[in-house]
Amino acid sequence: MSSLEISGTVFVLVFAGAPVGMALRRILPVKHFGTDAKDTVRLATGLIVTMTGLVLGMLVSSAKTYYDGQKNVVAKMSSQVVLLDSLLMEYGPETKQLRVETYRFVEDALNRTWPKESSDSFELKPKNNGLELSNELQQLVPKDELHASMKAELSELLKSLKSTYWLMYLESEQASMSIPLLVVVTSWLVVIFVSFGIFAPPNFTVMVSLVVCALAVSAAIFIIMEMYAPFTGVLKISPTAVRDALKQMAVDQ
Numbered sequence: 001m002s003s004l005e006i007s008g009t010v011f012v013l014v015f016a017g018a019p020v021g022m023a024l025r026r027i028l029p030v031k032h033f034g035t036d037a038k039d040t041v042r043l044a045t046g047l048i049v050t051m052t053g054l055v056l057g058m059l060v061s062s063a064k065t066y067y068d069g070q071k072n073v074v075a076k077m078s079s080q081v082v083l084l085d086s087l088l089m090e091y092g093p094e095t096k097q098l099r100v101e102t103y104r105f106v107e108d109a110l111n112r113t114w115p116k117e118s119s120d121s122f123e124l125k126p127k128n129n130g131l132e133l134s135n136e137l138q139q140l141v142p143k144d145e146l147h148a149s150m151k152a153e154l155s156e157l158l159k160s161l162k163s164t165y166w167l168m169y170l171e172s173e174q175a176s177m178s179i180p181l182l183v184v185v186t187s188w189l190v191v192i193f194v195s196f197g198i199f200a201p202p203n204f205t206v207m208v209s210l211v212v213c214a215l216a217v218s219a220a221i222f223i224i225m226e227m228y229a230p231f232t233g234v235l236k237i238s239p240t241a242v243r244d245a246l247k248q249m250a251v252d253q
Contacts, residue, residue, distance in 0.1 A: 003233060007222035010186050015214035017190040018207075021197020038199060045195040052188045056220055059177065059185075063227035066175045070230045071237050073168045078241035080161045081106050085249045087157065091150050094140065101133040103249045109165060110246060113231055114239040122232055124169045126162075133158065176228050182221070189217055 001009075025033070084102060088095040112123045137155060142148035193210065200206045226235040 003222050003225035003229065006182075006225055007218045010182075010189075010221050011214050011218035013186055014189045014193055014217060015211060017193030018197035018200070018210045018214075021194040022200070022202050023197075024194070025198050033199075041195055041198070045192055048188050048192055052185060052192065055181070055185055055188075056217075059181070059224050060220065063177070063224045066171070067227040067230050067235070067237075070168060070171070073164060073171075074237055074239075075241055077161065077164050077168070078245040080157060080164065081242070081245040082248060084154065084157050084161060085245075087150060087154050091140075091147065091154070092143075098133065098136045098140070099249065101136050103246070105133055106242070106246050106249065110239060110242050114236075114242075124172055124231060126165050126169060172231070177224055185221075 031037075081102070085099060088099050088102065108127065112127065115122055137151070137158060140147075140151055142151050193214070196210060200210070223235075226233045229235075230237045
């Protein structure tokens with residue numbers, strides 16, 4: 001299910017708790033709504049509200065940490081690409097083909113992670129493992145100790161670039177909102193809205209207030225889900241840094 005579908009389901013379930021509470025108010029005997037009963041229910045509801053707020057805050061914080069981490073990985077990859085191309089240019093004209101292979105490697109990653117057309121499929125998993133790039137690098141014959149040192153640096157930088165790329169993919173495979181935790185939080189929210197419905201008068205102002213509250217909590221769930229999908233959806237990470245790095249590489253292509 002998409003983030004919108006999940007948050008929409010949460011909204012329906014949570015808001016439905018209010019009419020259920022209002023129905024219970026009409027069914028239950030009057031003695032269940034005495035002062036002591038109201039105070040007890042309010043205290044219990046306050047405890048659940050506190051727990052729900054803490055868990056939602058934890059979920060938002062965790063999702064934001066992952067989202068920011070992926071943004072940093074994209075920025076790191078962009079800087080590695082620029083540095084790799086700069087070192088290749090500094091090495092000499094014999095690295096021209098190597099620069100071409102580097103350009104293709106980055107372009108392939110860019111087009112699959114951020115497709116130009118909406119009809120194109122998104123795929124974060126690396127397909128081009130840079131084998132041609134590695135082979136071209138191994139074929140370089142250093143002229144002196146300086147070039148030998150630069151070749152070693154290029155090799156390490158290329159390994160680091162590919163490692164960062166795979167890390168970004170593997171982290172995305174493991175990062176997701178816990179479904180059991182989502183079910184628990186949604187259950188708590190339903191209980192809270194049932195308690196609202198039991199004691200709230202069924203008028204227009206109350207219903208609008210409950211709709212707004214349900215929209216707010218479902219929006220929080222939507223944001224959490226979107227931050228766990230940083231390369232698709234509303235909160236998609238911008239490819240500007242990678243595109244700028246690719247443009248810089250294309251100057252002499």
